[in-house]
Amino acid sequence: MLTRQVVGQTPGQNWHYESRYEQGVPFLWHYHPEYELTLTRGARGMRYIGSDVAEFGLLDLALVSPNQAHTWYARPEASPDREVQQVQVVFFTRDWLAELRRAGMPENLPFLDWLAGVGQGVVFSPGFAASLVPVFDELHEARGLYRLSLLFRIFDALPRDAQARGIGGSVAGRARDRRVELALGYLQEHYREPITLAVLAEAAASSPTSLKRLFREQIGASVTAVLQQLRLGHACHLLISTHLPVGLLAEQSGFRNPGNFYKQFAAEQGMTPAEYRRRNGLRRAQAMRI
Secondary structure: OOEEOOOOOOOOOOOEEEEEEEOOEOOOOEEOOOEEEEEEEOOOEEEEEOOEEEEEOOEEEEEEOOOOOEEEEEOHHHOHHHOOEEEEEEEEOHHHHHHHHHOOOHHHHHHHHHHHOOOOEEEOOHHHHHHHHHHHHHHHHOOHHHHHHHHHHHHHHHHHOOOOEEEOOOOOOOOOOHHHHHHHHHHHHHOOOOOOHHHHHHHOOOOHHHHHHHHHHHOOOOHHHHHHHHHHHHHHHHHHHOOOOHHHHHHHOOOOOHHHHHHHHHHHHOOOHHHHHHHHOHHHHHHHHO
């Protein structure tokens, strides 16, 4: 099940920082209207951002765009000596940065321009992530104005990673139209079920024509593309983490036509589901447990 996460707020701040220590990183599809910058330390597993699925190593830094389904997944035994893993997360909004710029902080403009070109998210190179570890360590301990200066030091650095990998087109959606929010919430709760445009429009208190237009304008993708992304992401997770037959996991991911699933999966991943499982799934998961 994919859930809408309610991000807490640090009193007196328009951004929020969290640090968690975990034995493993659970698979939990979620989304929220804020940008999320996540530094994962001491884990090995799989990172899911939309339909992009990739391994991550002991140090992973990624930026997730607003309203983009995502999660990290690592078993407790996947870390060296089964140590506790640290996950540091910064949540922020583009509106906050734009407001600062209008209030007399034009230095924000280059970062705002860079954010405007970010699609579903960005995965940063390991070397670049390592260079920011000391800053994240300070951010964790600092308070007041110095903590804010460390945040902007991180923001200033992000566009400079020449080896960063962008993810997909713009399906993040910076829109605040309530009809879009309602439609996204319905899709992300019911994506494994049959969904028609008429049913979705009713859930969003919109007409089908208006909803199609809003998705194009405010998300940059069609309703069908967003639904497909959610279903393929879930299918990738099942391929990696279970022994379910491909036909059954396709059905459990919302695909009623096996032929359509194979076609869409091959177009998205460049390989068949069976090949994807051989390369990324059970064999690697079993190796992690050793």
